[in-house]
Amino acid sequence: MDETLHPDDLLLTRYLDDELPPSERASVKDRLSADPDFAGRLEGLRIAALAVQQYGARQEVESVHAAMMANRKKQAPVVGMRVRWVRWTAVAAAVLLVVIGTLWYQGVGRVTAENLYASSFVDYQVNASRGESELTPVAGAYHRSEFKEVIAQASTAGSLQPEDSLLVGLAYLKLDQPQRASFWFAALLRSIRFRPDAQFYLALARLREKRYDEALRLLRQINSEPGHLYHEAVDGKLIEGVEQLRE
Amino acid sequence: MAIRTESLSDAELIEALKGARTADAALRQLYRHHYDGLERYVLANKGSAADAEDIFQEALVALVNLVRSGRFRGESSLRTLLHALNRNLWLNELKRRGRAQAREERYESVHEKVTEAAHFALEQREVSGTLRSLLEELGAACREILLGFYYENQSIREILGRLPYENEQVVRNKKGKCLKKLEALVRGDDRLFQQLKNFLHG
Numbered sequence: 001m002d003e004t005l006h007p008d009d010l011l012l013t014r015y016l017d018d019e020l021p022p023s024e025r026a027s028v029k030d031r032l033s034a035d036p037d038f039a040g041r042l043e044g045l046r047i048a049a050l051a052v053q054q055y056g057a058r059q060e061v062e063s064v065h066a067a068m069m070a071n072r073k074k075q076a077p078v079v080g081m082r083v084r085w086v087r088w089t090a091v092a093a094a095v096l097l098v099v100i101g102t103l104w105y106q107g108v109g110r111v112t113a114e115n116l117y118a119s120s121f122v123d124y125q126v127n128a129s130r131g132e133s134e135l136t137p138v139a140g141a142y143h144r145s146e147f148k149e150v151i152a153q154a155s156t157a158g159s160l161q162p163e164d165s166l167l168v169g170l171a172y173l174k175l176d177q178p179q180r181a182s183f184w185f186a187a188l189l190r191s192i193r194f195r196p197d198a199q200f201y202l203a204l205a206r207l208r209e210k211r212y213d214e215a216l217r218l219l220r221q222i223n224s225e226p227g228h229l230y231h232e233a234v235d236g237k238l239i240e241g242v243e244q245l246r247e
Numbered sequence: 248m249a250i251r252t253e254s255l256s257d258a259e260l261i262e263a264l265k266g267a268r269t270a271d272a273a274l275r276q277l278y279r280h281h282y283d284g285l286e287r288y289v290l291a292n293k294g295s296a297a298d299a300e301d302i303f304q305e306a307l308v309a310l311v312n313l314v315r316s317g318r319f320r321g322e323s324s325l326r327t328l329l330h331a332l333n334r335n336l337w338l339n340e341l342k343r344r345g346r347a348q349a350r351e352e353r354y355e356s357v358h359e360k361v362t363e364a365a366h367f368a369l370e371q372r373e374v375s376g377t378l379r380s381l382l383e384e385l386g387a388a389c390r391e392i393l394l395g396f397y398y399e400n401q402s403i404r405e406i407l408g409r410l411p412y413e414n415e416q417v418v419r420n421k422k423g424k425c426l427k428k429l430e431a432l433v434r435g436d437d438r439l440f441q442q443l444k445n446f447l448h449g
Contacts (some may be wrong), residue, residue: 005420005424005427009423009427010423011424013289013422013423017396029444033355042449044430044434045426045427045430045443046431046445046447047433047440047443047444048426048427048429048430048433049397049426050443050446050447051314051378051381051382051429051433051443052306052393052394052397052398052429053398054312054371054378054383054443054446055378055382055394055398056267056378056394056397056398056399057308057311057312057315057398058308058375058378058379060267060270060271060274060311061304061307061308061311062304064271064274064275064278065278065303065304065307067275068275068278068279069300072282078419085406104441134280134283136284160291161284161287161288161291162287162291163287172340201274209356
């Protein structure tokens, strides 16, 4: 490194660092206005100082990032288990509903799309275990059962996460608009994480639309996969009921 | 019994982010409150978990620089700014990889007006590798003095207390030479120089 600083650089560094007495500072300001080369030297020093600040900010964020990611990876299995617990209790509730629904329509004797739908529907549970403030606006509205608000929030969101799309479809089902619901569920069939939910709810939406062939195809698919999240909710009685409606 | 929340408000977060010594808690809160949602956005748009980490970190670096330069004073919520930075950085990355779908492009043209903040974040990302290399080339001694003075706002006396120099004047002289050396390095890279100049002049 060159051992001597140009006198102008020394002066400008002191100006930059606010180390000049007022009279000298005023004199430098005057010269900056009149001398473009001098002003260019100051700009260069300012840019170098800015480089230091931006580098420092990056180092600091990277340090916090590493700590937060390490912490997150430690917690991940617990969070995953919590989500699975919520989903499995939802499925257990579905099994109970199916049992009750089956007993009910056996007692009534007449199969309709509406009573099959009502007896088979599983209410999706939004995971609000970390507090509602942690939910997206769409999920928050769904959690509060404000289904029109779900749709309003979705329409103004920049982009929707897959779960939000599922909730929009469910909101349309709740609002008795199965055609619109089908649109949202069909789009989620390619989602790895929400495909099982999309298949199940699309089947129910098709049932409501009286598109029995499509409903049957999906229900048989779910029923044929023992590991499917909704396998327990789709039993022979439901499939038989839809087959009857088709005839 | 009421539970006292430890979350900082946006105004408190902005104040905390301004100082190198106070930013840690603010940064951690931003991670806790926003990382999961923004990770899901990247994952839902052809990204991996590693992509999501990288993009969020970059968005946060941009946010910190915007706050500290006075470019962001709370005109919108920090959430809005962070989400916009994250989204723009990811869409730009998709374009760079040649994988932007028509949907994202339509979204960007119809719904998104790329703000100055987003432009800064994109430029900053482009030159981040160069910036790191140049500061490393500067050497540890210069880095210590310059980071101490210009990033941590330490006085010459505080820096002298940490480093083996004879007196404050020696530290001051060394600081000036280090800054000049860094200026020469930065001028040697047009892209970095221009990015910093653009940011300086807004």
